[in-house]
Amino acid sequence: MENLLPRTAYDADETGMWKRMPLVGGILAFLFGGVGFGIFFPIGFKWLFSLIMQEPVSLPLLRIGLASGISFGILFGLVFALRFPARARKQLSTATDAIYFDDPKFIVLPPTHLGLTHRLPCSWMRRDNLAVGGVLYLGPSGFLFMPHTKNLPTHREPFEIQPIEDIRFSLVKPRLNILTRLLVERIPLHLEIESRDRSARFMVPEAESTLNKITRAIRPLNG
Secondary structure (H helix, E strand, C coil), rough: CECCCCHHHCCCCCCCHHHHHHHHHHHHHHHHHHHHHHHHHHHHHHHHHHHHHCCCCCHHHHHHHHHHHHHHHHHHHHHHHHHHHHHHHHHHHHHHHHCCCCCCCCCCCCCCHHHHCEEEEEEEEEECEEEEEEEEEEECCCCEEEECCCHHHHHCCCCEECCHCCCEEECCCCCCHHHHHHHCCCCEEEEEECCCEEEEECCCHHHHHHHHHHHHHHHHHHC
């Protein structure tokens, strides 16, 4: 069975997310971490101080909150910006390796009698902001999508899009939530595959180029 795309296609930062994540993520970590720490640290500090001091003492809680919130926010933001994106990208690359090379801990192979000819690791978009990872297979009867085993149990059911002679393709721009819009520089197109019985959208690398490769692979199968 042939892979439609080389493994390197999955490492490209097509949307600019990995370039932008340290800055945007660091700022968000500074804001939310700093605000949270700035609110709860003075409360805890006041409670601890009351256990030590027998006489009630007036504490500058506002200044304590601002100082602790800004200090922790800067620390939290820097740690996130310097550590999280690199670690997350490495973990994603490891998972992509497992799916691409049919690691049995991730992938259940499709039945051999289907005569499948091509495979495309990708994500099925259940909704615009909910992706289910797996492998999209192409064969004489059409497409078969098999989610990988690390998805939630409710998202592991395979499905088919067929017959192959009725299948239509289109490229669709997804609707992104606010956080995703902050993280990406370029909105990626999704590949929509439709037949008379079912349609599904998939997130694939370089959607336009991938669609061209799919249409070339279908021609011999479509007679």
